Amino acid sequence: MLNVSSDVQRQFAVHPTFTARCGIDGMEGLVGRTSFVRRKVKCREHLFHAGQPRRSLFLVHAGTFKISMVTADGREKVAGFRYAGELLGLDALDIPSYACDVVALEDAEVWELPCSELTEERFEFVRWITSTLASEVRRDWNWMLTLGTLNAEQRVTAFLLDLAARMASMGFSERRFLLRMTRADIGSFLAIKLETVTRALSRLQTRGMISVRGRSIDLLDAARMRASLESEDRAGQVRMPRRRAAGGLPFTSTGRSVTALQAAA
Amino acid sequence: MLNVSSDVQRQFAVHPTFTARCGIDGMEGLVGRTSFVRRKVKCREHLFHAGQPRRSLFLVHAGTFKISMVTADGREKVAGFRYAGELLGLDALDIPSYACDVVALEDAEVWELPCSELTEERFEFVRWITSTLASEVRRDWNWMLTLGTLNAEQRVTAFLLDLAARMASMGFSERRFLLRMTRADIGSFLAIKLETVTRALSRLQTRGMISVRGRSIDLLDAARMRASLESEDRAGQVRMPRRRAAGGLPFTSTGRSVTALQAAA
């Protein structure tokens, strides 16, 4: 059950001085003078399992990873997805074992950063880790907000827009991209069923906002998608809020406060 | 809108060497040689607002705080509650302004830790912050798992058990305690409506698992409450899983894997 990261191809070990540019929240910090190991992980292989001893962090260099946990009664729940430039294993920094499962959704490469490098001499490295953790907390809160206030179709919309933003930050097209995860994975992450994900995608396509062909997604009207997130909460009931002052305030939201999307990106 | 932390009573400033025992994940770390300021915050007062410049972290010394965010269309979403021994403001460590609102739900006291203390010379302090952030990420993931897999009544049950565990860790009774937050706050956090919270509490009381009188809660059968979390997901439909092996497996869950509760505590 735990003999996993052994089947990950261990590649040439290097101990150079490398500079990692990380697009996380504008922090382009250097991870100075840190020895690391490159690893290739093939599609569907686990990078690590919950319960395995935590010895390293992993910087995603290429590919897509799925983070998942297991409920008390054995079902899987997806906690997130990670792309190039993001870190894996951070959540277990203060405990001896990893707390989640991480599996590659396509052939991928990671840079393994031994936790032994997290010393006083590598203060800038530690600082970078801390910053990344803080932004991770904000991202999680934003998703909790998204899942707690939006209906199924809006959640899928938010998911696609978030993905598009990540694609853009990685230099890929933000209009046309491939979903590397199944509908079940998306549904698990968004706390809806896979049939609901399918139905939401179909409806968005019917409305001309996206084009879906299997896992290939084409965003046809991102502006309208973003607009659809800013009103009509759970169930489109609105029901005219019982006359309020005069004029009945229109729905042209003067977008104050951060939308879940911007912050999650 | 932002002239808030000014109405917080600034108390005698001290610059001693203090040792904070923090019950977070068994880490009883010292926050060595750090200057801090004690502040009292009265019920309903904000400790800080989203958007305010972030200059300090806050260690809750006494009282209860509510963390909330604002959706794109102006509604509030509760992101969590914090009690004695926990930190506030961590999520904004890598950005110049606080990212959420924090308000006291009862008269409280915090220790203000200036972020300027987060230097290389205070490496142990930084390390403690990092560890706390990691456990915060895990806690958030566990709540996402809870909200994504349990129905309304189970969420309320999980909330009460989590609260009981926190009370116990603070030396209070884990059987009888007061809710410092409204039904609306609980519902916002659990992604259900306040009426649903009320109904769930009433039903738990009817079943003899708890006793409710306003905000006073009495856990009468915590064991049965814990057991109720380990099966019957969303909507009690079960529908007899089409005959499985022999014997129709009883509901005496052999609690393998971590329950959301244990991890969230």
Added chain:
DNA sequence: CGCTTCGTTGACCCCGTTCAACACAAGTGG
């Protein structure tokens, strides 16, 4: 070629939302 995994769509129905009414306590001002 089966075999498995994945995706789509339709029909039915239940849990939680919505709306409404009411109870209760705490201020507040006359």
Added chain:
DNA sequence: CCACTTGTGTTGAACGGGGTCAACGAAGCG
């Protein structure tokens, strides 16, 4: 003192979004 307001909590009735179940098609693979 009462009247009034505001915030909070409880409960009932009705509705609908999304879950459940089922059937089918498509794609990948040994």
